[in-house]
Amino acid sequence: MTDTDEATKKRVIYVSSRKSDLALYQTREVISMLQEHHPDIRFEIGLQDTFGDSVLDKHLTQLGGVGVFTKSLEDELLAGRSSFAVHSLKDMPTQLPPGLVLGAICKRESPEDAVIIHPKHKAEILTMLAQIAHEESSQCCKAERSLLRSIEGGCQISMGVNTTLDDDTIKLTATLLSRDGQISITESTRGSRFDAELLGENLAREFLKNPHARPLLGPAGQKRALTYGYMEAPGDAAAAAKDQEENGSPKKACIRDD
Numbered sequence: 001m002t003d004t005d006e007a008t009k010k011r012v013i014y015v016s017s018r019k020s021d022l023a024l025y026q027t028r029e030v031i032s033m034l035q036e037h038h039p040d041i042r043f044e045i046g047l048q049d050t051f052g053d054s055v056l057d058k059h060l061t062q063l064g065g066v067g068v069f070t071k072s073l074e075d076e077l078l079a080g081r082s083s084f085a086v087h088s089l090k091d092m093p094t095q096l097p098p099g100l101v102l103g104a105i106c107k108r109e110s111p112e113d114a115v116i117i118h119p120k121h122k123a124e125i126l127t128m129l130a131q132i133a134h135e136e137s138s139q140c141c142k143a144e145r146s147l148l149r150s151i152e153g154g155c156q157i158s159m160g161v162n163t164t165l166d167d168d169t170i171k172l173t174a175t176l177l178s179r180d181g182q183i184s185i186t187e188s189t190r191g192s193r194f195d196a197e198l199l200g201e202n203l204a205r206e207f208l209k210n211p212h213a214r215p216l217l218g219p220a221g222q223k224r225a226l227t228y229g230y231m232e233a234p235g236d237a238a239a240a241a242k243d244q245e246e247n248g249s250p251k252k253a254c255i256r257d258d
Contacts, residue, residue: 010042013125016076016085018069019047027086030106033132046082048072074100083125089141094149101126104133105141136165139193143172146200151207156218168193172203176216185213 017027024045031043050072073085074097084103096102103126140163147161158177163170173188187206191199207213 012042012044014082015043015045016048016073016082017045030086037131094145103129105138106132107134108137139196142196143170143200146197147203150201150204172199176213178216
């Protein structure tokens with residue numbers, strides 16, 4: 001049997017990615033990590049155009065809503081045409097559409113690392129992704145995304161968020177800026193990494209209480225016209241997989257046998 005024959009017999013999992021060089025590099029890195037655990041599976045990449053990538057003559061604040069870099073990937077997942085997608089976490093909405101979760105956050109080499117999302121609590125895929133998830137990076141990201149979600153920090157405001165982890169203590173720091181960069185307000189907090197989401201919520205309250213920050217936040221704290229769903233599970237793919245096994249799913253994942 002030739003190598004080609006062997007390749008055609010492998011199971012195929014379809015992965016969605018944006019078309020940029022950076023997105024493809026991240027996707028191939030994630031696939032490489034998965035293939036170390038699953039050499040019997042072939043991963044095929046489907047490239048997607050996104051609204052944010054196609055509209056280059058407008059500022060992000062003029063595009064409206066959230067998810068301008070992810071909506072087409074989400075559509076592929078929800079339609080069952082791919083099993084998971086790889087995307088930079090910094091451009092992910094802090095609330096996901098119903099049926100999608102963060103399947104894994106890989107080890108963070110820098111604050112601009114990759115994320116994998118999956119359309120539903122599909123046990124096999126989520127268990128697979130849990131093998132490349134990184135617990136400490138996931139806790140840091142939980143704190144950051146909790147802050148941004150609580151403060152409604154999408155593309156309409158300018159905010160940078162970062163965490164450092166020392167043993168089990170997270171230090172969460174955020175800077176809110178005016179659009180011209182002339183005004184900046186920085187707040188920080190620290191606490192147990194096991195209370196990561198609470199830390200983010202508490203820091204959001206500090207910004208919302210700050211009278212100097214309010215003019216920079218605009219409609220923060222109000223529901224936006226385009227809202228996203230109900231759940232995130234970064235770094236907790238194994239628990240989500242167990243939930244899937246117990247409760248089942250009405251939809252089939254896009255995992256095919258050749």
